Structures are given as C-alpha cells and as structure tokens.
Amino acid sequence: MKFGVVVFPGSNCDADCFHVVDKVLGQPAEYLWHGQEDLKGVDCVVLPGGFSYGDYLRTGAIARFSPLMDKVVEFANQGGFVLGICNGFQILTEIGLLPGALVRNPSLQFQCHNTYLRVERTDTPFTGSFTDKQIIQVPIAHGEGSYFADPATIERLENQGQIVFRYCDAAGAVTPEANPNGSLHNIAGIINEKGNVLGMMPHPERCSEEILGNVDGRLLFESLVKGQQGGESR
C-alpha cells in the first residue's frame, strides 16, 4: 500500500508518520507538499499532526484551503483512504470530511501523555488487526482535542457506529476520569459513514516500534496494509 504523508507549513509529525510506513512497515511512501495538487498515486493519504499555519484563526482552518486538500476531498469521495492524526483530525473536521469540531481542552492545558483507548470497531479498514474492544495505549499531545458536535450528530455517530476509539481507563471502562480533554462521549477517534476516512487525536505513529516501548499504534497502519493485501488476493 502506497502512503502519502501531507506536509503543511507547521506540520511536525510528518517525518514520524513517514518513518513508520516506510521503515517499520516497509511500504512505499511519498511526502505530499500541500501547495501542489498531485497525490502521486497513493492509496492512503495521511494528514499528520502539528500546527499547520501556526494554528492561526482555528486549528486546521487555513490548512483546509491548501491546493492539495481539494484533491484529498476528491480522493476521499472516490473511496480513497484518509487518516487524520491530531492536527490532521482537526483539518478533516474543518473541511467537512468528518462531522463536529475539536475545541480547546477545558483544562486549558496542553495534554501530553499516554492514554488508554478502547477499540470500538474492528470491521473498518483502519482497525482490522485489533481485537474487539481491545484496550490499547496511545499517547496524546494537544491543546485543542476536545471533541464537540451537536446532540443530533453525536446520536448519529453512536447509532451508526462511527466512534472507533474512546478514551477509557486501564480496565477499558469509559469514565469521565479517563477522558483527558472533555471530549463528548469520550470520543478519541471517528470514522465517516463510508468507512474510508478516520480522524483521531491520539498519535499511533508515536507507539509503533519496540524501541519506543509500545507497539499498539502499529496495528492501525498494519490494518490498512493487510486489508489491501487481503483484497488483492481475493
């Protein structure tokens, strides 16, 4: 599976994402500069974390108008895989590929620590390598990661099973104490209705290698790769 990691001015997790897909997974990868319009034939677009355009105005607000993003929307509408991590998730909500918004953490703190997540679905292209309700540990690093949407949208996300990751405690209980940023319904990651666009605040690329002491995040990237291999052999 060929991955494309988008680079905006202010992205700072692009090299980490590239490293994971290239060196850890051994997949072909390309950097995609935001100012051009060529997706270079990739199968999965990764919108990495960081502070695109300095987070000016609102997180992700200006990045969504980059020339490349029109192509990413087109690509997503045609069923291409899009993974938005942290700032990438914020961009996906700003551009409307995912519903809701990420607002400032009520604590007013930049939260930078490990969190437990419960994998709510394993039947998506992003989560096939996890086990049902698996509890994983993935770090967060954000000041504006509090997921918000109006009640009707939240209900729709719940009913359609679009909530893929939820903040939980070590035992998997979804509690207010385990919620690091006041996200509604402990939402850490959601998927679109079609199931090809995933956004999440935690950073799977920061926990994908033994040397980092945690490989839970690798399963997400592996899910994509294995899914494609499975599809080809069928």
Next chain:
Amino acid sequence: MFKAIITVNFKKSILDPQGTAVLKALKSMGYSGVEDVRVGKHIEVSLEAENIDKAKEQLKEMCDKLLSNPVIEEYKVDVAEVR
C-alpha cells in the same frame, strides 16, 4: 473602500474555557460582581466592493467559509464605507 469589524464568538452552548479562566482571574482580583466572561475574536477586514450590499455579501461568505466555524461559533459583521 469598506471596512468591516467582524466579531466571532463561541455559541452559547459551547464551553469557553478561556472565558472561564478570565472570569476566575477577575473574581480573584476582587471583581466579585462579574458573572460571565466570553472571549471571542475581533477581525478587521478592509475591502473594495461595488457597493455596501456586495461588500456584505462577500463578508458573509468569508465568515461562513473561513473566519468562523458554524459548528461551534457565531459571528456578527459591522460594515461601513470609509474614505
């Protein structure tokens, strides 16, 4: 030439942690009468347009597309002709 002052605020239903922090600070400074604080954005846009209606039309579009996020924010536009 027109000059617009755009005020963007969180919707009432959205928690405004910045406003809450300022509220707490004001109270701790002794302003016990302060009941609520909301912190928003003040954006000034100068633009050329055929007339004030055209200017308003453009400004509304700018607010809807970029300057505010309708999911969480509301905005107000005050526009006047300037020389």
